[in-house]
Amino acid sequence: MTAERYLRPEVIRQVARLDLRAKFIVEGFLSGLHASPFHGFSVEFSEHRKYSPGDDLKDMDWNVYAKTDKYYVKKFEAETNMTGYLVMDLSASMGYTYRQELTKFEYGICLAAALAYLMIYQQDPVGLVTCDEKIRAVIPPKSKRSQLPTMLSVLANLKPSGQTNLASSMMQLATLLRSKSLIMVFSDLLTDTDELMKSLYRLRFPGHEIILFHILDEAEVHFPFDGLIEFEDVEASDRLVLDAKGMRSDYLDAVEGFRTKLREECGRANIDYVPMDTSVGFDKALLEYLIQRQRRFG
Incomplete structure:
Protein backbone atom coordinates (compact mmCIF):
# COMPACT_ATOMS: atom_id res chain seq x y z
CA MET A 1 0.00 0.00 0.00
CA THR A 2 1.43 3.40 -0.95
CA ALA A 3 1.35 6.50 1.20
CA GLU A 4 -1.15 8.09 -1.18
CA ARG A 5 -3.52 5.12 -1.10
CA TYR A 6 -3.43 5.15 2.68
CA LEU A 7 -5.61 8.23 2.67
CA ARG A 8 -9.33 7.81 2.31
CA PRO A 9 -10.82 8.77 -1.08
CA GLU A 10 -12.50 11.85 0.36
CA VAL A 11 -9.19 13.18 1.60
CA ILE A 12 -7.45 12.33 -1.66
CA ARG A 13 -10.02 14.36 -3.60
CA GLN A 14 -9.51 17.27 -1.27
CA VAL A 15 -5.73 17.54 -1.32
CA ALA A 16 -4.46 14.77 -3.64
CA ARG A 17 -1.55 13.85 -1.38
CA LEU A 18 -0.86 14.13 2.33
CA ASP A 19 2.50 15.78 1.89
CA LEU A 20 0.90 18.49 -0.25
CA ARG A 21 -1.52 19.26 2.54
CA ALA A 22 1.36 19.31 5.01
CA LYS A 23 3.22 21.67 2.67
CA PHE A 24 0.19 23.95 2.43
CA ILE A 25 -0.18 24.14 6.22
CA VAL A 26 3.50 24.77 6.85
CA GLU A 27 4.03 27.32 4.10
CA GLY A 28 0.91 29.17 5.17
CA PHE A 29 2.14 29.22 8.74
CA LEU A 30 5.63 30.40 7.84
CA SER A 31 4.47 33.09 5.43
CA GLY A 32 2.11 34.43 8.07
CA LEU A 33 4.53 34.55 11.00
CA HIS A 34 7.96 34.58 9.31
CA ALA A 35 9.50 32.49 12.07
CA SER A 36 9.91 28.93 13.18
CA PRO A 37 7.65 27.77 16.03
CA PHE A 38 10.69 25.93 17.35
CA HIS A 39 12.76 29.10 17.73
CA GLY A 40 14.70 28.97 20.97
CA ASN A 81 20.46 21.51 13.77
CA MET A 82 17.48 20.51 15.86
CA THR A 83 16.85 16.78 15.63
CA GLY A 84 13.22 15.72 15.83
CA TYR A 85 11.57 12.37 16.49
CA LEU A 86 7.93 11.68 15.71
CA VAL A 87 6.71 9.01 18.14
CA MET A 88 3.57 7.19 17.00
CA ASP A 89 1.46 5.06 19.35
CA LEU A 90 0.46 1.84 17.56
CA SER A 91 -1.87 0.46 20.25
CA ALA A 92 -5.30 -0.84 19.25
CA SER A 93 -7.18 2.02 20.87
CA MET A 94 -5.60 4.42 18.35
CA GLY A 95 -7.62 2.75 15.59
CA TYR A 96 -10.93 3.95 17.05
CA THR A 97 -13.35 6.36 15.43
CA TYR A 98 -17.02 6.89 16.18
CA ARG A 99 -18.21 9.00 13.24
CA GLN A 100 -15.24 11.10 12.22
CA GLU A 101 -13.45 10.72 8.90
CA LEU A 102 -10.13 9.86 10.52
CA THR A 103 -9.28 7.44 13.29
CA LYS A 104 -7.06 8.72 16.07
CA PHE A 105 -4.13 6.98 14.40
CA GLU A 106 -4.84 8.57 11.00
CA TYR A 107 -5.30 11.94 12.68
CA GLY A 108 -1.90 11.51 14.31
CA ILE A 109 -0.32 10.65 10.96
CA CYS A 110 -1.69 13.87 9.47
CA LEU A 111 -0.21 15.88 12.34
CA ALA A 112 3.10 14.04 12.04
CA ALA A 113 3.29 14.65 8.29
CA ALA A 114 2.86 18.40 8.69
CA LEU A 115 5.44 18.59 11.48
CA ALA A 116 7.88 16.45 9.50
CA TYR A 117 7.47 18.80 6.54
CA LEU A 118 8.02 21.80 8.81
CA MET A 119 11.28 20.39 10.15
CA ILE A 120 12.54 19.38 6.72
CA TYR A 121 11.59 22.84 5.41
CA GLN A 122 13.84 24.24 8.15
CA GLN A 123 16.55 21.74 7.13
CA ASP A 124 16.32 20.01 10.50
CA PRO A 125 16.61 16.21 10.56
CA VAL A 126 13.51 14.33 11.61
CA GLY A 127 12.94 10.64 12.25
CA LEU A 128 10.12 8.27 13.19
CA VAL A 129 9.58 5.93 16.13
CA THR A 130 6.63 3.53 16.28
CA CYS A 131 5.72 1.77 19.52
CA ASP A 132 3.09 -0.12 21.46
CA GLU A 133 4.35 -2.18 24.40
CA LYS A 134 7.86 -1.45 23.16
CA ILE A 135 9.55 0.31 20.27
CA ARG A 136 8.75 -1.50 17.03
CA ALA A 137 10.60 0.54 14.42
CA VAL A 138 12.97 3.48 14.18
CA ILE A 139 13.68 5.52 11.05
CA PRO A 140 16.84 7.55 11.77
CA PRO A 141 16.50 11.33 11.43
CA LYS A 142 17.30 12.92 8.07
CA SER A 143 16.60 16.35 6.63
CA LYS A 144 16.23 15.28 3.00
CA ARG A 145 12.89 15.89 1.28
CA SER A 146 12.64 12.14 0.57
CA GLN A 147 12.40 11.50 4.31
CA LEU A 148 8.71 12.44 4.46
CA PRO A 149 7.38 9.85 1.96
CA THR A 150 9.72 7.29 3.53
CA MET A 151 8.07 7.79 6.91
CA LEU A 152 4.55 7.93 5.46
CA SER A 153 5.03 4.72 3.52
CA VAL A 154 6.04 2.97 6.76
CA LEU A 155 3.00 4.35 8.58
CA ALA A 156 0.77 3.43 5.65
CA ASN A 157 1.41 -0.24 6.20
CA LEU A 158 0.76 -0.22 9.93
CA LYS A 159 -2.45 -1.17 11.64
CA PRO A 160 -2.93 -0.25 15.32
CA SER A 161 -3.27 -3.43 17.36
CA GLY A 162 -2.57 -4.88 20.78
CA GLN A 163 -1.88 -3.22 24.08
CA THR A 164 0.28 -0.25 24.95
CA ASN A 165 3.03 0.55 27.40
CA LEU A 166 4.01 4.03 26.34
CA ALA A 167 6.07 4.61 29.48
CA SER A 168 8.28 1.60 28.73
CA SER A 169 8.70 2.75 25.13
CA MET A 170 9.72 6.23 26.25
CA MET A 171 12.28 4.78 28.67
CA GLN A 172 13.63 2.70 25.79
CA LEU A 173 13.79 5.78 23.57
CA ALA A 174 15.74 7.68 26.23
CA THR A 175 18.54 5.11 26.00
CA LEU A 176 18.72 5.45 22.20
CA LEU A 177 19.15 9.23 21.96
CA ARG A 178 22.70 10.55 21.79
CA SER A 179 22.03 14.29 21.48
CA LYS A 180 19.37 16.75 22.62
CA SER A 181 16.26 16.22 20.54
CA LEU A 182 12.68 17.36 20.12
CA ILE A 183 10.34 14.45 20.88
CA MET A 184 6.82 14.78 19.43
CA VAL A 185 4.46 12.10 20.77
CA PHE A 186 1.11 11.24 19.13
CA SER A 187 -1.06 9.11 21.41
CA ASP A 188 -4.41 8.85 23.15
CA LEU A 189 -2.39 8.31 26.36
CA LEU A 190 -4.70 5.54 27.56
CA THR A 191 -2.00 4.24 29.83
CA ASP A 192 -0.74 4.59 33.40
CA THR A 193 -0.32 8.35 33.79
CA ASP A 194 2.10 8.17 36.72
CA GLU A 195 4.42 5.75 34.92
CA LEU A 196 4.18 7.83 31.74
CA MET A 197 5.23 11.00 33.56
CA LYS A 198 8.20 9.18 35.13
CA SER A 199 9.39 8.23 31.64
CA LEU A 200 8.88 11.77 30.32
CA TYR A 201 10.88 13.18 33.24
CA ARG A 202 13.60 10.70 32.28
CA LEU A 203 13.63 12.22 28.78
CA ARG A 204 13.58 15.77 30.10
CA PHE A 205 16.54 15.24 32.47
CA PRO A 206 19.27 15.31 29.75
CA GLY A 207 17.58 18.26 28.05
CA HIS A 208 15.25 16.74 25.45
CA GLU A 209 12.23 18.86 24.56
CA ILE A 210 8.84 17.12 24.46
CA ILE A 211 5.54 17.95 22.79
CA LEU A 212 2.71 15.63 23.85
CA PHE A 213 -0.15 15.54 21.34
CA HIS A 214 -3.01 13.97 23.29
CA ILE A 215 -5.41 12.72 20.61
CA LEU A 216 -8.90 11.62 21.61
CA ASP A 217 -11.87 10.81 19.42
CA GLU A 218 -14.84 13.14 19.46
CA ALA A 219 -16.90 10.46 21.22
CA GLU A 220 -14.27 10.02 23.94
CA VAL A 221 -14.33 13.75 24.65
CA HIS A 222 -18.05 14.52 24.32
CA PHE A 223 -19.70 11.11 24.98
CA PRO A 224 -22.61 11.42 22.50
CA PHE A 225 -24.32 8.19 23.61
CA ASP A 226 -27.72 7.44 25.08
CA GLY A 227 -29.55 4.38 26.40
CA LEU A 228 -28.02 0.97 27.00
CA ILE A 229 -24.75 0.76 25.10
CA GLU A 230 -22.24 -2.07 24.85
CA PHE A 231 -18.71 -0.77 25.36
CA GLU A 232 -15.61 -2.76 24.43
CA ASP A 233 -12.04 -2.33 25.61
CA VAL A 234 -10.28 -2.84 22.28
CA GLU A 235 -6.96 -3.63 23.95
CA ALA A 236 -8.27 -6.06 26.58
CA SER A 237 -11.36 -7.33 24.67
CA ASP A 238 -13.57 -6.77 27.71
CA ARG A 239 -17.23 -5.88 27.09
CA LEU A 240 -19.71 -4.06 29.32
CA VAL A 241 -23.34 -3.02 28.80
CA LEU A 242 -23.98 0.29 30.56
CA ASP A 243 -26.60 3.00 30.79
CA ALA A 244 -24.91 5.80 28.83
CA LYS A 245 -27.17 8.56 30.08
CA GLY A 246 -26.68 7.55 33.70
CA MET A 247 -22.89 7.54 33.46
CA ARG A 248 -22.39 10.57 31.19
CA SER A 249 -21.74 13.11 33.95
CA ASP A 250 -19.28 10.89 35.81
CA TYR A 251 -17.54 9.99 32.56
CA LEU A 252 -17.11 13.61 31.44
CA ASP A 253 -15.79 14.55 34.87
CA ALA A 254 -13.28 11.70 34.65
CA VAL A 255 -12.07 12.79 31.19
CA GLU A 256 -11.69 16.38 32.34
CA GLY A 257 -9.79 15.20 35.42
CA PHE A 258 -7.57 13.02 33.22
CA ARG A 259 -6.69 15.94 30.93
CA THR A 260 -6.23 18.36 33.81
CA LYS A 261 -3.80 16.02 35.57
CA LEU A 262 -1.76 15.61 32.40
CA ARG A 263 -1.76 19.36 31.75
CA GLU A 264 -0.57 20.13 35.28
CA GLU A 265 2.08 17.39 35.34
CA CYS A 266 3.41 18.46 31.94
CA GLY A 267 3.46 22.08 33.06
CA ARG A 268 5.66 21.15 36.02
CA ALA A 269 8.00 19.23 33.69
CA ASN A 270 8.10 22.04 31.11
CA ILE A 271 6.50 19.77 28.52
CA ASP A 272 4.11 21.11 25.87
CA TYR A 273 0.76 19.36 26.43
CA VAL A 274 -1.57 19.69 23.43
CA PRO A 275 -5.07 18.18 23.88
CA MET A 276 -6.85 17.42 20.61
CA ASP A 277 -10.05 15.74 19.54
CA THR A 278 -10.78 14.43 16.08
CA SER A 279 -13.86 16.60 15.52
CA VAL A 280 -11.51 19.57 15.04
CA GLY A 281 -9.67 19.56 11.71
CA PHE A 282 -6.08 18.56 12.33
CA ASP A 283 -4.84 21.48 10.23
CA LYS A 284 -6.76 24.01 12.33
CA ALA A 285 -5.70 22.37 15.60
CA LEU A 286 -2.05 22.21 14.59
CA LEU A 287 -1.94 25.78 13.32
CA GLU A 288 -3.43 27.07 16.57
CA TYR A 289 -0.77 25.24 18.54
CA LEU A 290 2.12 26.35 16.30
CA ILE A 291 1.01 29.98 16.48
CA GLN A 292 0.74 29.83 20.27
CA ARG A 293 4.19 28.25 20.54
CA GLN A 294 5.77 30.74 18.14
CA ARG A 295 4.35 33.66 20.09
CA ARG A 296 5.48 32.15 23.37
CA PHE A 297 9.07 31.70 22.26
CA GLY A 298 9.32 34.22 19.44
Whole structure:
Protein backbone atom coordinates (compact mmCIF):
# COMPACT_ATOMS: atom_id res chain seq x y z
CA MET A 1 0.00 0.00 0.00
CA THR A 2 1.43 3.40 -0.95
CA ALA A 3 1.35 6.50 1.20
CA GLU A 4 -1.15 8.09 -1.18
CA ARG A 5 -3.52 5.12 -1.10
CA TYR A 6 -3.43 5.15 2.68
CA LEU A 7 -5.61 8.23 2.67
CA ARG A 8 -9.33 7.81 2.31
CA PRO A 9 -10.82 8.77 -1.08
CA GLU A 10 -12.50 11.85 0.36
CA VAL A 11 -9.19 13.18 1.60
CA ILE A 12 -7.45 12.33 -1.66
CA ARG A 13 -10.02 14.36 -3.60
CA GLN A 14 -9.51 17.27 -1.27
CA VAL A 15 -5.73 17.54 -1.32
CA ALA A 16 -4.46 14.77 -3.64
CA ARG A 17 -1.55 13.85 -1.38
CA LEU A 18 -0.86 14.13 2.33
CA ASP A 19 2.50 15.78 1.89
CA LEU A 20 0.90 18.49 -0.25
CA ARG A 21 -1.52 19.26 2.54
CA ALA A 22 1.36 19.31 5.01
CA LYS A 23 3.22 21.67 2.67
CA PHE A 24 0.19 23.95 2.43
CA ILE A 25 -0.18 24.14 6.22
CA VAL A 26 3.50 24.77 6.85
CA GLU A 27 4.03 27.32 4.10
CA GLY A 28 0.91 29.17 5.17
CA PHE A 29 2.14 29.22 8.74
CA LEU A 30 5.63 30.40 7.84
CA SER A 31 4.47 33.09 5.43
CA GLY A 32 2.11 34.43 8.07
CA LEU A 33 4.53 34.55 11.00
CA HIS A 34 7.96 34.58 9.31
CA ALA A 35 9.50 32.49 12.07
CA SER A 36 9.91 28.93 13.18
CA PRO A 37 7.65 27.77 16.03
CA PHE A 38 10.69 25.93 17.35
CA HIS A 39 12.76 29.10 17.73
CA GLY A 40 14.70 28.97 20.97
CA PHE A 41 14.82 25.18 21.12
CA SER A 42 18.55 24.73 20.52
CA VAL A 43 20.41 28.01 20.94
CA GLU A 44 23.18 29.17 23.21
CA PHE A 45 24.61 32.56 24.11
CA SER A 46 27.48 33.50 21.80
CA GLU A 47 28.69 37.05 22.46
CA HIS A 48 27.67 40.69 22.82
CA ARG A 49 27.62 43.31 20.10
CA LYS A 50 26.73 46.97 20.10
CA TYR A 51 23.07 47.83 19.71
CA SER A 52 21.97 48.92 16.23
CA PRO A 53 18.66 50.62 15.38
CA GLY A 54 16.11 47.94 14.60
CA ASP A 55 17.52 45.32 17.00
CA ASP A 56 14.93 43.56 19.13
CA LEU A 57 14.82 45.17 22.57
CA LYS A 58 14.17 41.81 24.21
CA ASP A 59 17.76 40.87 23.30
CA MET A 60 19.17 43.90 25.11
CA ASP A 61 21.54 43.06 27.98
CA TRP A 62 20.46 45.50 30.68
CA ASN A 63 23.06 44.20 33.13
CA VAL A 64 25.83 45.29 30.75
CA TYR A 65 24.11 48.67 30.29
CA ALA A 66 23.98 49.17 34.05
CA LYS A 67 27.73 48.59 34.31
CA THR A 68 28.94 50.41 31.17
CA ASP A 69 26.15 52.87 30.33
CA LYS A 70 26.29 51.46 26.80
CA TYR A 71 23.75 49.45 24.86
CA TYR A 72 24.66 45.90 23.92
CA VAL A 73 22.53 43.05 22.64
CA LYS A 74 23.11 39.37 23.18
CA LYS A 75 23.98 37.26 20.15
CA PHE A 76 22.80 33.69 20.04
CA GLU A 77 23.70 30.90 17.70
CA ALA A 78 22.35 27.45 17.06
CA GLU A 79 24.20 24.67 18.83
CA THR A 80 23.33 22.20 16.10
CA ASN A 81 20.46 21.51 13.77
CA MET A 82 17.48 20.51 15.86
CA THR A 83 16.85 16.78 15.63
CA GLY A 84 13.22 15.72 15.83
CA TYR A 85 11.57 12.37 16.49
CA LEU A 86 7.93 11.68 15.71
CA VAL A 87 6.71 9.01 18.14
CA MET A 88 3.57 7.19 17.00
CA ASP A 89 1.46 5.06 19.35
CA LEU A 90 0.46 1.84 17.56
CA SER A 91 -1.87 0.46 20.25
CA ALA A 92 -5.30 -0.84 19.25
CA SER A 93 -7.18 2.02 20.87
CA MET A 94 -5.60 4.42 18.35
CA GLY A 95 -7.62 2.75 15.59
CA TYR A 96 -10.93 3.95 17.05
CA THR A 97 -13.35 6.36 15.43
CA TYR A 98 -17.02 6.89 16.18
CA ARG A 99 -18.21 9.00 13.24
CA GLN A 100 -15.24 11.10 12.22
CA GLU A 101 -13.45 10.72 8.90
CA LEU A 102 -10.13 9.86 10.52
CA THR A 103 -9.28 7.44 13.29
CA LYS A 104 -7.06 8.72 16.07
CA PHE A 105 -4.13 6.98 14.40
CA GLU A 106 -4.84 8.57 11.00
CA TYR A 107 -5.30 11.94 12.68
CA GLY A 108 -1.90 11.51 14.31
CA ILE A 109 -0.32 10.65 10.96
CA CYS A 110 -1.69 13.87 9.47
CA LEU A 111 -0.21 15.88 12.34
CA ALA A 112 3.10 14.04 12.04
CA ALA A 113 3.29 14.65 8.29
CA ALA A 114 2.86 18.40 8.69
CA LEU A 115 5.44 18.59 11.48
CA ALA A 116 7.88 16.45 9.50
CA TYR A 117 7.47 18.80 6.54
CA LEU A 118 8.02 21.80 8.81
CA MET A 119 11.28 20.39 10.15
CA ILE A 120 12.54 19.38 6.72
CA TYR A 121 11.59 22.84 5.41
CA GLN A 122 13.84 24.24 8.15
CA GLN A 123 16.55 21.74 7.13
CA ASP A 124 16.32 20.01 10.50
CA PRO A 125 16.61 16.21 10.56
CA VAL A 126 13.51 14.33 11.61
CA GLY A 127 12.94 10.64 12.25
CA LEU A 128 10.12 8.27 13.19
CA VAL A 129 9.58 5.93 16.13
CA THR A 130 6.63 3.53 16.28
CA CYS A 131 5.72 1.77 19.52
CA ASP A 132 3.09 -0.12 21.46
CA GLU A 133 4.35 -2.18 24.40
CA LYS A 134 7.86 -1.45 23.16
CA ILE A 135 9.55 0.31 20.27
CA ARG A 136 8.75 -1.50 17.03
CA ALA A 137 10.60 0.54 14.42
CA VAL A 138 12.97 3.48 14.18
CA ILE A 139 13.68 5.52 11.05
CA PRO A 140 16.84 7.55 11.77
CA PRO A 141 16.50 11.33 11.43
CA LYS A 142 17.30 12.92 8.07
CA SER A 143 16.60 16.35 6.63
CA LYS A 144 16.23 15.28 3.00
CA ARG A 145 12.89 15.89 1.28
CA SER A 146 12.64 12.14 0.57
CA GLN A 147 12.40 11.50 4.31
CA LEU A 148 8.71 12.44 4.46
CA PRO A 149 7.38 9.85 1.96
CA THR A 150 9.72 7.29 3.53
CA MET A 151 8.07 7.79 6.91
CA LEU A 152 4.55 7.93 5.46
CA SER A 153 5.03 4.72 3.52
CA VAL A 154 6.04 2.97 6.76
CA LEU A 155 3.00 4.35 8.58
CA ALA A 156 0.77 3.43 5.65
CA ASN A 157 1.41 -0.24 6.20
CA LEU A 158 0.76 -0.22 9.93
CA LYS A 159 -2.45 -1.17 11.64
CA PRO A 160 -2.93 -0.25 15.32
CA SER A 161 -3.27 -3.43 17.36
CA GLY A 162 -2.57 -4.88 20.78
CA GLN A 163 -1.88 -3.22 24.08
CA THR A 164 0.28 -0.25 24.95
CA ASN A 165 3.03 0.55 27.40
CA LEU A 166 4.01 4.03 26.34
CA ALA A 167 6.07 4.61 29.48
CA SER A 168 8.28 1.60 28.73
CA SER A 169 8.70 2.75 25.13
CA MET A 170 9.72 6.23 26.25
CA MET A 171 12.28 4.78 28.67
CA GLN A 172 13.63 2.70 25.79
CA LEU A 173 13.79 5.78 23.57
CA ALA A 174 15.74 7.68 26.23
CA THR A 175 18.54 5.11 26.00
CA LEU A 176 18.72 5.45 22.20
CA LEU A 177 19.15 9.23 21.96
CA ARG A 178 22.70 10.55 21.79
CA SER A 179 22.03 14.29 21.48
CA LYS A 180 19.37 16.75 22.62
CA SER A 181 16.26 16.22 20.54
CA LEU A 182 12.68 17.36 20.12
CA ILE A 183 10.34 14.45 20.88
CA MET A 184 6.82 14.78 19.43
CA VAL A 185 4.46 12.10 20.77
CA PHE A 186 1.11 11.24 19.13
CA SER A 187 -1.06 9.11 21.41
CA ASP A 188 -4.41 8.85 23.15
CA LEU A 189 -2.39 8.31 26.36
CA LEU A 190 -4.70 5.54 27.56
CA THR A 191 -2.00 4.24 29.83
CA ASP A 192 -0.74 4.59 33.40
CA THR A 193 -0.32 8.35 33.79
CA ASP A 194 2.10 8.17 36.72
CA GLU A 195 4.42 5.75 34.92
CA LEU A 196 4.18 7.83 31.74
CA MET A 197 5.23 11.00 33.56
CA LYS A 198 8.20 9.18 35.13
CA SER A 199 9.39 8.23 31.64
CA LEU A 200 8.88 11.77 30.32
CA TYR A 201 10.88 13.18 33.24
CA ARG A 202 13.60 10.70 32.28
CA LEU A 203 13.63 12.22 28.78
CA ARG A 204 13.58 15.77 30.10
CA PHE A 205 16.54 15.24 32.47
CA PRO A 206 19.27 15.31 29.75
CA GLY A 207 17.58 18.26 28.05
CA HIS A 208 15.25 16.74 25.45
CA GLU A 209 12.23 18.86 24.56
CA ILE A 210 8.84 17.12 24.46
CA ILE A 211 5.54 17.95 22.79
CA LEU A 212 2.71 15.63 23.85
CA PHE A 213 -0.15 15.54 21.34
CA HIS A 214 -3.01 13.97 23.29
CA ILE A 215 -5.41 12.72 20.61
CA LEU A 216 -8.90 11.62 21.61
CA ASP A 217 -11.87 10.81 19.42
CA GLU A 218 -14.84 13.14 19.46
CA ALA A 219 -16.90 10.46 21.22
CA GLU A 220 -14.27 10.02 23.94
CA VAL A 221 -14.33 13.75 24.65
CA HIS A 222 -18.05 14.52 24.32
CA PHE A 223 -19.70 11.11 24.98
CA PRO A 224 -22.61 11.42 22.50
CA PHE A 225 -24.32 8.19 23.61
CA ASP A 226 -27.72 7.44 25.08
CA GLY A 227 -29.55 4.38 26.40
CA LEU A 228 -28.02 0.97 27.00
CA ILE A 229 -24.75 0.76 25.10
CA GLU A 230 -22.24 -2.07 24.85
CA PHE A 231 -18.71 -0.77 25.36
CA GLU A 232 -15.61 -2.76 24.43
CA ASP A 233 -12.04 -2.33 25.61
CA VAL A 234 -10.28 -2.84 22.28
CA GLU A 235 -6.96 -3.63 23.95
CA ALA A 236 -8.27 -6.06 26.58
CA SER A 237 -11.36 -7.33 24.67
CA ASP A 238 -13.57 -6.77 27.71
CA ARG A 239 -17.23 -5.88 27.09
CA LEU A 240 -19.71 -4.06 29.32
CA VAL A 241 -23.34 -3.02 28.80
CA LEU A 242 -23.98 0.29 30.56
CA ASP A 243 -26.60 3.00 30.79
CA ALA A 244 -24.91 5.80 28.83
CA LYS A 245 -27.17 8.56 30.08
CA GLY A 246 -26.68 7.55 33.70
CA MET A 247 -22.89 7.54 33.46
CA ARG A 248 -22.39 10.57 31.19
CA SER A 249 -21.74 13.11 33.95
CA ASP A 250 -19.28 10.89 35.81
CA TYR A 251 -17.54 9.99 32.56
CA LEU A 252 -17.11 13.61 31.44
CA ASP A 253 -15.79 14.55 34.87
CA ALA A 254 -13.28 11.70 34.65
CA VAL A 255 -12.07 12.79 31.19
CA GLU A 256 -11.69 16.38 32.34
CA GLY A 257 -9.79 15.20 35.42
CA PHE A 258 -7.57 13.02 33.22
CA ARG A 259 -6.69 15.94 30.93
CA THR A 260 -6.23 18.36 33.81
CA LYS A 261 -3.80 16.02 35.57
CA LEU A 262 -1.76 15.61 32.40
CA ARG A 263 -1.76 19.36 31.75
CA GLU A 264 -0.57 20.13 35.28
CA GLU A 265 2.08 17.39 35.34
CA CYS A 266 3.41 18.46 31.94
CA GLY A 267 3.46 22.08 33.06
CA ARG A 268 5.66 21.15 36.02
CA ALA A 269 8.00 19.23 33.69
CA ASN A 270 8.10 22.04 31.11
CA ILE A 271 6.50 19.77 28.52
CA ASP A 272 4.11 21.11 25.87
CA TYR A 273 0.76 19.36 26.43
CA VAL A 274 -1.57 19.69 23.43
CA PRO A 275 -5.07 18.18 23.88
CA MET A 276 -6.85 17.42 20.61
CA ASP A 277 -10.05 15.74 19.54
CA THR A 278 -10.78 14.43 16.08
CA SER A 279 -13.86 16.60 15.52
CA VAL A 280 -11.51 19.57 15.04
CA GLY A 281 -9.67 19.56 11.71
CA PHE A 282 -6.08 18.56 12.33
CA ASP A 283 -4.84 21.48 10.23
CA LYS A 284 -6.76 24.01 12.33
CA ALA A 285 -5.70 22.37 15.60
CA LEU A 286 -2.05 22.21 14.59
CA LEU A 287 -1.94 25.78 13.32
CA GLU A 288 -3.43 27.07 16.57
CA TYR A 289 -0.77 25.24 18.54
CA LEU A 290 2.12 26.35 16.30
CA ILE A 291 1.01 29.98 16.48
CA GLN A 292 0.74 29.83 20.27
CA ARG A 293 4.19 28.25 20.54
CA GLN A 294 5.77 30.74 18.14
CA ARG A 295 4.35 33.66 20.09
CA ARG A 296 5.48 32.15 23.37
CA PHE A 297 9.07 31.70 22.26
CA GLY A 298 9.32 34.22 19.44
